[in-house]
Amino acid sequence: MFKPNTLFYSDGYKVGHKRMLAPGTTRLYGSWIPRTIKYAPAGITQIVSAGQQLTTRWLHDEFEENFFNLPFHKAMQFAKDISMYLMQEYNGEHFAALHTLGYLPIKIKALPEGIETDPNIPHMTFINTVDGFAWLTLYLETIISSLSWKTSTSATLGLAYKRNAIEWVKKTDPTNLWLVDYMCHDFSARGLDPFSMLASGLGHAMSHRGSDTLIVIPGARYFYGEPENEVCINSVNASEHSVSTTKIFTVGEKQMIIDWLKEFPTGILSIVADTFDLWKLLCEYLADPEVKALVMAREGKLVIRPDSGDPVEIICGIDISEIKSLEEAEGRLEDLVHSFASELTAGECGDHSYSDIFKIDNVIYRVTVYPEWNRHDKTYYYVDGFSSSKSEVITITPQQKGVIEILWDIYGGTTNEQGYKVLDPHIGAIYGDSINLLRQVQIYTRLAEKGFASTNIVLGVGSFTYQFNTRDTLGFAAKGAWFEVKSQRLFPVGTENIQDADGIDNITTCYDIYKDPVTDDGTKKSLKGLLQVTYDDNMKIVCLQQCTPEQEDKGLLQTIYQDGNFSNQTTLTQIRAKLNG
Numbered sequence: 377m378f379k380p381n382t383l384f385y386s387d388g389y390k391v392g393h394k395r396m397l398a399p400g401t402t403r404l405y406g407s408w409i410p411r412t413i414k415y416a417p418a419g420i421t422q423i424v425s426a427g428q429q430l431t432t433r434w435l436h437d438e439f440e441e442n443f444f445n446l447p448f449h450k451a452m453q454f455a456k457d458i459s460m461y462l463m464q465e466y467n468g469e470h471f472a473a474l475h476t477l478g479y480l481p482i483k484i485k486a487l488p489e490g491i492e493t494d495p496n497i498p499h500m501t502f503i504n505t506v507d508g509f510a511w512l513t514l515y516l517e518t519i520i521s522s523l524s525w526k527t528s529t530s531a532t533l534g535l536a537y538k539r540n541a542i543e544w545v546k547k548t549d550p551t552n553l554w555l556v557d558y559m560c561h562d563f564s565a566r567g568l569d570p571f572s573m574l575a576s577g578l579g580h581a582m583s584h585r586g587s588d589t590l591i592v593i594p595g596a597r598y599f600y601g602e603p604e605n606e607v608c609i610n611s612v613n614a615s616e617h618s619v620s621t622t623k624i625f626t627v628g629e630k631q632m633i634i635d636w637l638k639e640f641p642t643g644i645l646s647i648v649a650d651t652f653d654l655w656k657l658l659c660e661y662l663a664d665p666e667v668k669a670l671v672m673a674r675e676g677k678l679v680i681r682p683d684s685g686d687p688v689e690i691i692c693g694i695d696i697s698e699i700k701s702l703e704e705a706e707g708r709l710e711d712l713v714h715s716f717a718s719e720l721t722a723g724e725c726g727d728h729s730y731s732d733i734f735k736i737d738n739v740i741y742r743v744t745v746y747p748e749w750n751r752h753d754k755t756y757y758y759v760d761g762f763s764s765s766k767s768e769v770i771t772i773t774p775q776q777k778g779v780i781e782i783l784w785d786i787y788g789g790t791t792n793e794q795g796y797k798v799l800d801p802h803i804g805a806i807y808g809d810s811i812n813l814l815r816q817v818q819i820y821t822r823l824a825e826k827g828f829a830s831t832n833i834v835l836g837v838g839s840f841t842y843q844f845n846t847r848d849t850l851g852f853a854a855k856g857a858w859f860e861v862k863s864q865r866l867f868p869v870g871t872e873n874i875q876d877a878d879g880i881d882n883i884t885t886c887y888d889i890y891k892d893p894v895t896d897d898g899t900k901k902s903l904k905g906l907l908q909v910t911y912d913d914n915m916k917i918v919c920l921q922q923c924t925p926e927q928e929d930k931g932l933l934q935t936i937y938q939d940g941n942f943s944n945q946t947t948l949t950q951i952r953a954k955l956n957g
Contacts, residue, residue, distance in 0.1 A: 404511075423495065424490070427575060514856070614681070654682050678802065744765065
């Protein structure tokens with residue numbers, strides 16, 4: 377198995393930084409900060425502190441197994457490789473000293489996981505604990521960056537999904553608020569590398585129990601102390617296209633459904649429904665008396681999963697305005713035509729008819745208006761009136777109804793106290809393709825407008841959420857903030873400045889450091905000096921800069937790792953309690 381020396385998990389330019397440090401540097405202190413939300417999805421205002429425990433334990437284990445436990449000559453092959461890499465002789469004595477020391481001389485402090493902060497609040501700080509290893513703080517930046525950003529980013533997005541779900545369940549079906557933990561299901565694993573699968577999956581699991589990312593189960597136990605006799609996530613038996621086609625090409629799609637209903641007579645069963653014709657499966661096979669009887673006889677729910685198309689329209693159907701009269705419909709269309717006309721460029725003429733669908737007293741109409749176009753001085757067109765209008769009663773197609781309404785027509789359900797329809801508990805739906813936070817709200821909104829509760833749909837959260845991110849989504853970066861230099865001055869024997877028997881004056885100087893690029897918009901200006909994260913008088917989390925060592929020792933940042941030892945550890949259960957609170 378490929379297990380490289382852990383020192384390789386760094387940027388190439390890091391190998392020369394020990395020689396570039398200010399002479400005599402003994403300590404170097406830095407921070408890990410989400411700097412900005414300007415690239416985050418709309419609606420994100422704060423960042424969840426998450427993943428620090430995963431990062432430190434992974435870092436510790438990696439160095440133990442693939443550096444400290446290597447024979448010295450194998451560990452120092454790294455220096456030989458760097459000599460060839462740089463095409464000049466490379467001095468790796470500092471790596472040799474680290475191997476001889478036998479542990480990471482680093483102190484990592486972190487915010488409690490499961491709290492939220494504004495941008496520019498450090499989530500971790502680092503400082504070397506042994507003189508001569510200030511270079512290590514710099515060297516670990518790359519691996520800590522790569523390990524840390526994903527969990528916090530996914531936890532932040534996952535919490536936003538949960539809050540949207542809570543808002544709409546409270547509006548449309550508050551008696552089923554318990555379902556919120558399962559309404560946003562993690563479908564992201566297949567698009568992530570193995571570590572990101574774990575890191576992102578844990579971030580999602582901090583707010584949700586629904587997940588198909590199995591590595592979260594042992595990961596939560598190892599990194600977050602979850603008990604062996606429990607699992608922290610849940611899912612259901614579910615088909616996919618590959619197994620569906622083996623049945624469809626042998627026994628047919630209707631028989632496939634019958635067979636699986638008999639094979640899984642209890643519990644939730646999810647069937648992917650768009651291998652070929654989603655609407656035929658819904659309107660013909662699920663409406664078949666034999667299939668319907670089997671569905672209604674099960675001790676559990678059959679969940680239908682469309683997997684392609686526009687999620688909003690597939691689930692909710694087309695957007696049909698419910699109005700009071702045909703006159704109102706014609707007025708809306710005429711206003712729409714006038715707005716189109718105002719956007720025409722010179723020489724353009726609009727269409728000669730405009731149609732839309734409206735619902736009036738539970739009857740569906742297609743209404744059409746016919747504008748008369750005229751030109752002003754042969755330059756631009758405008759609407760000079762409407763020659764006529766037409767309305768006709770229509771029956772909307774299954775595609776125009778959408779999945780939830782079709783299932784309601786076949787299986788029915790109840791109308792709750794809030795006036796929203798809830799599908800019969802034997803039937804439901806999930807959609808897991810191209811979902812993002814915007815579409816989540818659009819789906820809940822459109823369902824509510826049609827009179828359906830948000831609890832009728834589970835959303836699979838995958839590529840469009842957890843794979844569409846980078847370290848810059850929340851602006852994460854590690855930067856130096858403070859360093860210490862020790863130097864010596866020699867004095868002639870017999871002078872009054874002698875500080876010790878050898879005539880040596882030991883001087884310690886500390887520097888607060890930061891960056892502030894003149895060409896930047898302020899985002900990259902880094903924090904300065906020793907840092908303390910605390911609450912202000914309004915109980916808002918703030919960061920104090922240029923602190924004394926005594927001040928830095930206090931506040932919300934707690935030591936979670938020092939010299940190979942762990943402290944102040946938390947569990948996934950405790951993180952969930954904070955976020956739910």
